[in-house]
Amino acid sequence: MKSLLIATVLFAATTAAHAQAQLKLPEQSPAASVTQTVGLTEITVNYHRPAVAGRRIWGELVPYNQPWRAGANENTTIKFSSDVKVGGKPLHAGTYGIHMIPTAKDWTIAFSTMTTAWGSFTYDQKEDAQRITVTPRAVATAEERLAYRFDDPSDTKATLVLAWEKLAVPIAIEVETPKVVMASMRGQLRGVAGFSWQAYNQAASYWVKNAGPLDEAMKLADRSIAMNATYANQNTRATILEKQGNAKAAAELRARILPLAGENDLNQLAYQLIGEKKLDEAAQLLQQAAEKFASSWNAQDSYGEVLALKGDKPGAIAAYSKALALVKDPVQKKRIEDTLAKLKAS
Numbered sequence: 001m002k003s004l005l006i007a008t009v010l011f012a013a014t015t016a017a018h019a020q021a022q023l024k025l026p027e028q029s030p031a032a033s034v035t036q037t038v039g040l041t042e043i044t045v046n047y048h049r050p051a052v053a054g055r056r057i058w059g060e061l062v063p064y065n066q067p068w069r070a071g072a073n074e075n076t077t078i079k080f081s082s083d084v085k086v087g088g089k090p091l092h093a094g095t096y097g098i099h100m101i102p103t104a105k106d107w108t109i110a111f112s113t114m115t116t117a118w119g120s121f122t123y124d125q126k127e128d129a130q131r132i133t134v135t136p137r138a139v140a141t142a143e144e145r146l147a148y149r150f151d152d153p154s155d156t157k158a159t160l161v162l163a164w165e166k167l168a169v170p171i172a173i174e175v176e177t178p179k180v181v182m183a184s185m186r187g188q189l190r191g192v193a194g195f196s197w198q199a200y201n202q203a204a205s206y207w208v209k210n211a212g213p214l215d216e217a218m219k220l221a222d223r224s225i226a227m228n229a230t231y232a233n234q235n236t237r238a239t240i241l242e243k244q245g246n247a248k249a250a251a252e253l254r255a256r257i258l259p260l261a262g263e264n265d266l267n268q269l270a271y272q273l274i275g276e277k278k279l280d281e282a283a284q285l286l287q288q289a290a291e292k293f294a295s296s297w298n299a300q301d302s303y304g305e306v307l308a309l310k311g312d313k314p315g316a317i318a319a320y321s322k323a324l325a326l327v328k329d330p331v332q333k334k335r336i337e338d339t340l341a342k343l344k345a346s
Contacts, residue, residue, distance in 0.1 A: 029072035029146075036150035038158050039177030040184055042081040045098075045160065047071035049145040057165045062102060067110070067120040070100045070162060071146060075117045078160075085174040086111065087132030099123050100162075100169070106133050109171055136169045178210035200224035201233040208239055218244075231260040235269060263293045267302055279310050290319065297326035301336060308343065317343050 029048040036043050050072040055061050062068050070076040075097040082093045087109070096111040099120050111130045112123065125131075146164040156177045162169040185203045193199040201224040207217035218240050224233040234257045242250040261269075266289040273282035283306045289296075290303040304319030317340060324336045 027073070031073075032147075034148050034150065036153050036158050036160075038153060038173070038175045039155045040082070040180050041084065041175045041177070042079075043084075043150070043158070043160070043173065044079045045076065045148045046079075047076040047146070047148060048073040049147065050164075051145050052142070052165050058102065058167060059104070064103050065101065067099045067101055067123040069119040070098045073118070075099065075112075075115070075119060075123075076148075077115050078111070082175065082180045085172075086130060087134060087172055088174075089130055089132055091130045094129075096129060102136075106135050107169060108133055109169075132171070134170060136167050139163070139166055139168050142166050178206075178212065181206060181210070182212055197224040197227035197230070197233060200227070201230075201236055204233070204236050204240070208236070208243060214240055214244055231257050231262065231265045234260075235265070258288075263289055263296055263299055266292075267298070270302065270306065274306060274309065279306060282306050283310060290322075295326065297323045297328075297332070300326065301332075304339075308339075313343055313346070 027048070029050040031046070032049050033044060033046045035045075048071045058064075077095055078098055079095040080091065080093050084091050084093075091111060094113075095115050096113065097115045097117060099110040099112055101108040101110070109132050110123075110125070110128045112127045113129050114122075114124070114127045117123065142165055143163045146162070149161050149163065151159040151161050151170070157172070157174045160171040160173055162171075182203075185206065188194075189199060189203060200220045204217045204220035204224065207213065207220065218237070221233055221237040221240060225237065234253060238250040238253040238257075241247075241253065266285050270282040270285040270289070273279075273285070283303075286299070286303040286306050289299045293299040300319050300323035304316045304323060307319055308316035320336055320340050320343070324333065324340065327333050327336060
C-alpha cells in the first residue's frame with residue numbers, strides 16, 4: 001500500500017508538471033522596439049505587431065471611442081531619457097504606457113504612468129501623465145503589420161508615427177536639446193573630462209552657440225585658459241566678450257592671440273564668419289592663413305572659396321590654381337579642377 005501511495009503521488013506530480021509546461025512558440029503578434037536619439041535624448045517604443053489579416057481595422061477590430069493599447073498583448077510603452085514635449089505639451093522623463101482613443105476624425109493619445117498592464121482593459125484616465133489630440137492621415141500604401149517609426153528626426157525634434165493598414169498616426173516630440181546637453185556637460189565636467197582644458201572650452205563654446213548663460217560660459221573658458229592657454233580657448237573668451245557687448249576687448253584679444261593660431265584655427269574662425277555673412281573679415285583671415293601656410297593646398301583652397309563668395313573671380317582663380325598645384329588627393333584634385341573650370345567659364 002505504501003509503495004502504491006508513493007507511485008500515485010509521483011504520477012500526479014508528473015502529470016501536473018506536464019500540464020503546466022508550455023513550449024515557446026512564435027507569437028501571433030511579434031514583439032518589436034524602435035529607438036531614436038534626439039540630441040542626447042533617447043526615445044524608445046516597445047510594442048507588439050498585430051497583422052491586418054484581411055480584417056477591417058478601424059471602427060471594428062479597433063473600436064472608436066474606446067481606449068486601445070496601440071499594439072497587441074501588453075500595453076505599448078514609450079521611454080524618454082529626458083523631459084520632452086509631446087504635441088506641444090510637457091512630459092517628464094520616464095516610461096509611459098501608450099493608449100489611444102480613436103474616432104473617425106481626431107484621436108486622443110494618453111501617456112499613462114501604468115506601464116505593466118495587459119492591453120487597455122484596466123486603463124484609468126486618472127493615471128495619465130499627459131494627453132494630447134492628433135489627427136491621423138490616410139496613406140496610399142497599406143501596412144500589413146502595425147509599426148512604429150520616427151520621421152524627420154533632428155537635434156531637437158522627431159515625429160513618432162504609428163502606421164497600420166492605411167492610416168498613419170503622427171505624434172510630435174520636441175526636446176530642449178541645449179538644456180539637456182548643458183546639464184549633461186555639467187555632470188561630465190565633474191568626471192574625467194574635468195581634467196581637460198579641451199572639455200571646458202568645448203562646454204563654453206556650446207554655451208555661447210546655444211544661448212547658454214554667458215557668465216557661466218566665461219567661467220568655463222577661464223578655467224580652460226588657466227589649465228592651458230591656447231588660441232582656441234582664448235578665442236572662445238573673445239567670442240563671449242563680444243556677446244557681452246564688449247567688442248573692443250574682444251578685438252584686442254583676437255589681435256594678441258593671432259600668432260598662436262594654426263591653420264585649422266584660422267579655418268574654423270573664418271568659416272564661422274562666413275556663416276555670419278562677414279565675408280570681408282573671413283577673407284582677411286584666410287589670406288593670412290594662405291600666406292602663413294603657403295605649402296598647404298587646403299589653405300589656398302579655402303582662400304579661393306571665400307574670394308569666389310565675394311565675387312573676386314580673378315583672385316579666386318589664382319588661389320584655386322595654387323591649391324591645384326599642391327594637392328595630391330585625386331578626389332580633391334578633381335573637385336578643384338571642376339571649380340576652376342566653372343569659374344573660368346562664367
